[in-house]
Amino acid sequence: MKDVATASGVSLMTVSRVVNGTGTVAPEKVARVERAVRALGYQRNDLARRLRQKNGTSGIVGLVVDDLANPFFALLARAVEDAAQRRGSVVLVGSTHDDLDRERQLVTAFCARQVDGLILVPAAGSHAFLLVRITAGLAVVCADRPADGIEVDTVRIDNRDAARRGVEHLLAHGHRAVAFLGDLADIGPVQERYDGYADALTRAGIPVQERLVRRGLRVERDAAAAVVDLVDAPDPPTAIFTSNDVATIGAVHGLASRAVHHKVALVGFDDFQLAERLDPPVTVIRQEPTTIGSTAAHLLFSRLDGLAEEPRAMVLGTRLIARGSGEIPARPAGVSSTPRRGTL
Amino acid sequence: MKDVATASGVSLMTVSRVVNGTGTVAPEKVARVERAVRALGYQRNDLARRLRQKNGTSGIVGLVVDDLANPFFALLARAVEDAAQRRGSVVLVGSTHDDLDRERQLVTAFCARQVDGLILVPAAGSHAFLLVRITAGLAVVCADRPADGIEVDTVRIDNRDAARRGVEHLLAHGHRAVAFLGDLADIGPVQERYDGYADALTRAGIPVQERLVRRGLRVERDAAAAVVDLVDAPDPPTAIFTSNDVATIGAVHGLASRAVHHKVALVGFDDFQLAERLDPPVTVIRQEPTTIGSTAAHLLFSRLDGLAEEPRAMVLGTRLIARGSGEIPARPAGVSSTPRRGTL
DNA sequence: GTGAAAGCGCTAACAT
DNA sequence: ATGTTAGCGCTTTCAC
Numbered sequence: 001m002k003d004v005a006t007a008s009g010v011s012l013m014t015v016s017r018v019v020n021g022t023g024t025v026a027p028e029k030v031a032r033v034e035r036a037v038r039a040l041g042y043q044r045n046d047l048a049r050r051l052r053q054k055n056g057t058s059g060i061v062g063l064v065v066d067d068l069a070n071p072f073f074a075l076l077a078r079a080v081e082d083a084a085q086r087r088g089s090v091v092l093v094g095s096t097h098d099d100l101d102r103e104r105q106l107v108t109a110f111c112a113r114q115v116d117g118l119i120l121v122p123a124a125g126s127h128a129f130l131l132v133r134i135t136a137g138l139a140v141v142c143a144d145r146p147a148d149g150i151e152v153d154t155v156r157i158d159n160r161d162a163a164r165r166g167v168e169h170l171l172a173h174g175h176r177a178v179a180f181l182g183d184l185a186d187i188g189p190v191q192e193r194y195d196g197y198a199d200a201l202t203r204a205g206i207p208v209q210e211r212l213v214r215r216g217l218r219v220e221r222d223a224a225a226a227v228v229d230l231v232d233a234p235d236p237p238t239a240i241f242t243s244n245d246v247a248t249i250g251a252v253h254g255l256a257s258r259a260v261h262h263k264v265a266l267v268g269f270d271d272f273q274l275a276e277r278l279d280p281p282v283t284v285i286r287q288e289p290t291t292i293g294s295t296a297a298h299l300l301f302s303r304l305d306g307l308a309e310e311p312r313a314m315v316l317g318t319r320l321i322a323r324g325s326g327e328i329p330a331r332p333a334g335v336s337s338t339p340r341r342g343t344l
Numbered sequence: 345m346k347d348v349a350t351a352s353g354v355s356l357m358t359v360s361r362v363v364n365g366t367g368t369v370a371p372e373k374v375a376r377v378e379r380a381v382r383a384l385g386y387q388r389n390d391l392a393r394r395l396r397q398k399n400g401t402s403g404i405v406g407l408v409v410d411d412l413a414n415p416f417f418a419l420l421a422r423a424v425e426d427a428a429q430r431r432g433s434v435v436l437v438g439s440t441h442d443d444l445d446r447e448r449q450l451v452t453a454f455c456a457r458q459v460d461g462l463i464l465v466p467a468a469g470s471h472a473f474l475l476v477r478i479t480a481g482l483a484v485v486c487a488d489r490p491a492d493g494i495e496v497d498t499v500r501i502d503n504r505d506a507a508r509r510g511v512e513h514l515l516a517h518g519h520r521a522v523a524f525l526g527d528l529a530d531i532g533p534v535q536e537r538y539d540g541y542a543d544a545l546t547r548a549g550i551p552v553q554e555r556l557v558r559r560g561l562r563v564e565r566d567a568a569a570a571v572v573d574l575v576d577a578p579d580p581p582t583a584i585f586t587s588n589d590v591a592t593i594g595a596v597h598g599l600a601s602r603a604v605h606h607k608v609a610l611v612g613f614d615d616f617q618l619a620e621r622l623d624p625p626v627t628v629i630r631q632e633p634t635t636i637g638s639t640a641a642h643l644l645f646s647r648l649d650g651l652a653e654e655p656r657a658m659v660l661g662t663r664l665i666a667r668g669s670g671e672i673p674a675r676p677a678g679v680s681s682t683p684r685r686g687t688l
Numbered sequence: 689g690t691g692a693a694a695g696c697g698c699t700a701a702c703a704t
Numbered sequence: 705a706t707g708t709t710a711g712c713g714c715t716t717t718c719a720c
Binding site: 041043044045046047048050051058059060067068069070071074075077078081085088090091092093094095105106108109110111112113114132133135136249252253256272273274277278279 | 385387388389390391392394395402403404411412413414415418419421422425429432434435436437438439449450452453454455456457458476477480593596597600616617618621622623
């Protein structure tokens with residue numbers, strides 16, 4: 001900047017005014033400065049700028065998700081990025097892999113770079129460590145899940161209700177022995193989806209059987225193994241409810257490996273690519289990661305623009321998409337499980 | 345920081361030394377300062393820090409990809425993020441959607457935030473605008489494709505060779521009429537894969553038929569429509585080579601919609617989730633986005649650490665994974681295309 | 689319309 | 705072992 005000023009024979013202030021288009025500068029000097037800027041390849045240092053502008057913002061937002069490589073979060077991330085772009089902000093991303101320590105590191109690293117705000121898919125555990133930062137002016141919006149211990153804007157779906165509807169869809173096709181497959185139990189939505197599963201069974205007068213409930217499934221292989229274990233058991237489930245995309249895809253593999261994919265019904269949480277092209281096509285409860293991301297981004301930007309209401313809890317809709325796997329009736333011809341005592 | 349100094353009754357420099365663990369400070373004062381830091385929730389402003397440390401780095405790297413929501417780039421991004429994390433850097437991301445203007449905006453926005461380096465999946469077009477920045481010290485590594493007009497480190501695969509092998513796999517099963525489906529022709533790898541396709545045909549003495557070549561397919565729907573158009577034509581191809589994951593998935597839909605998925609062979613570039621579970625399972629040429637990402641990140645960090653060799657061109661391996669769709673023989677029973685003049 | 693001076697939060701380089 | 709001074713690149717404030 002100093003070089004530009006020297007080269008065009010004006011003061012630093014004039015350069016500043018030209019670069020930012022503020023104040024009033026003689027047209028002739030504007031031209032001289034602009035020429036020098038181009039010649040020297042000068043670009044404003046936004047960081048130094050922001051240092052002096054007491055009120056100024058960095059134009060950086062942080063996005064902390066569970067796993068950027070998961071299509072759900074990749075779509076959410078792109079939606080956030082789109083919204084940020086339209087506003088001239090840039091996005092710092094990081095994956096926590098549901099590890100609170102990792103999340104804390106990311107938040108610290110992001111805050112050290114003066115992010116204006118944070119969109120957070122919180123890991124399990126207390127987020128009280130964020131309180132002091134929020135008090136200090138950090139805007140935080142939670143996506144997909146609320147964060148324990150802080151009251152901030154949250155964008156999510158009604159997991160419990162959606163899961164209940166999914167399981168009821170299976171019950172409506174005559175199933176009584178419905179298995180539940182889920183990720184780590186301490187993740188909020190996983191627990192809520194389990195609750196919805198239990199709700200559906202309870203309303204139908206069916207007791208929850210712990211042997212049909214498998215949690216802590218982090219990767220597809222875990223879910224596939226759980227399914228194999230379930231269908232090989234003496235009294236196998238006639239239907240499976242998987243509580244996220246990873247579990248659903250694992251279950252598809254598991255069922256196919258035992259050649260029971262046409263016999264055991266399947267409803268999965270989260271839609272996924274090619275679900276409609278599988279055999280049978282997979283019935284899912286779809287949520288919209290893109291909508292979640294853009295809603296969270298808009299909420300964050302509203303806060304940055306001074307919105308000072310109570311924290312909002314936005315609950316977005318879900319839709320059950322029946323494709324085939326969830327409509328397989330209970331105990332079709334060919335399933336060889338001997339009828340036994342009803343409940344156990 | 346000033347507050348911390350006041351609260352603990354020491355000078356700014358002492359606080360600085362304690363916070364950074366540099367120099368020598370009396371244990372008692374260290375304790376006092378640390379207490380004040382905790383009490384006030386003080387966190388160092390890395391940006392101001394970096395402003396003063398002339399040599400210092402921002403600890404921010406930029407990652408510019410085609411589309412973050414595409415699983416290929418999502419995996420690449422996660423690999424970059426992992427590598428950055430291990431180094432204490434954070435990652436700014438952005439999607440260009442193969443638009444050079446958008447890419448330029450992202451690069452400008454990232455540089456204004458003083459990124460140390462850039463990992464770039466370049467859009468089509470001249471990247472001469474980067475020259476001045478590279479001269480000014482910006483480290484750039486290209487991933488997936490080289491950038492036009494600049495000489496920088498590049499991490500990629502041998503698209504032409506891999507595509508040739510994929511098409512030869514089809515030819516080995518007796519196919520003579522092999523269609524090519526691709527994204528925008530001005531994207532480097534798309535052109536290279538087309539060249540590989542043409543190579544395979546030429547080596548086998550088969551002329552390339554323009555009517556079997558469909559490009560500019562950006563989304564699955566485009567590819568599905570192209571496939572429908574191809575198979576409905578008078579002299580339909582007996583095999584299809586799709587030059588990326590989007591085209592492959594589109595082709596799967598297109599073939600299924602005309603119920604010819606067991607009759608028309610398919611080899612796709614890029615592996616994708618559930619490919620092995622489709623009917624028939626899809627034969628692909630797999631590249632490793634994760635390896636590309638981590639290699640690019642390591643290369644970038646080497647440069648930031650002072651590596652001053654000539655720009656490197658790293659070429660990673662690919663593997664053909666035969667699953668079924670690529671092994672369908674030419675002209676199976678039931679394909680009703682009347683034999684006509686050979687070439688036209 | 690323009691510039692000079694002060695200072696954002698921090699740290700080199702020199703004191704002491 | 706600690707404090708002082710100067711200044712990173714920029715903008716604010718106020719004077720001209």
